[in-house]
Amino acid sequence: ETGVTQSPTHLIKTRGQQVTLRCSSQSGHNTVSWYQQALGQGPQFIFQYYREEENGRGNFPPRFSGLQFPNYSSELNVNALELDDSALYLCASSPGVAGRTDTQYFGPGTRLTVL
C-alpha cells in the first residue's frame, strides 16, 4: 500500500509569484485535506476536497485554491505569494465519507520559502 506522497520536497519563490503543490492520496482514499504549518506552530487547516468538490475551508484567503482530480490526487495553488506564506504544507488523505471524522494520513510535506 502506497502512502501519501507530495511534490516537490522543497521550493523557493519570491513575493508575488504563484506556486502549485501536488499530493497523491493513499490508495483507496477519496478525501484530501491541506494544512499549513508555520515554523514552531501546529498545522492550520486550509481546505478539504471530497470527490473533486471542496468540502470545507479554513480561515485562508481566496488566493489559496485547490483542485482534486478523478484519481483523487490534489493540487494546492497559492497566488500572489507573501513572505508569511513560508511554511511546511502538509497534505492528508482519508478513506471516508464527507462529514465524518476519519483518520487522516499525512504526507511528508512541501517546505515553501518565500523571499
Add this chain to the structure above:
Amino acid sequence: AQSVTQLDSHVSVSEGTPVLLRCNYSSSYSPSLFWYVQHPNKGLQLLLKYTSAATLVKGINGFEAEFKKSETSFHLTKPSAHMSDAAEYFCVVSANDYKLSFGAGTTVTVRA
C-alpha cells in the same frame, strides 16, 4: 467550535523514565481526539485515536492516552521513554466534521 490546549510546550525526560504530555480540549460536540508525532523534517504520524469507545486508548510504540470527559482532558503517556521518542507531539480534536484542530505542540527531549 473546537480547540485544543497543550499545557507544556517542552518536556524533558531521562531515557527509561515515564513520559506525560498534557492536553485539554474544548468541543461543542462529542469529539474525536488524536495524538500525532512529528520527527524533525518529517510528516505527521498517527500515534492513537479516540472515538467514543474505550476511554483508555492504546497506540503505537507503547504510547497510550486516557479520555476524561469530566476534565476535558486527553493526556498521553508512555511508561519508559526511548531516545527515538524525541520529537514534536500534537494533540488534535475533531468535532464531527472534516477539520482537524491542532494544539501548538509539545517538544519532547530525551536525555541519555
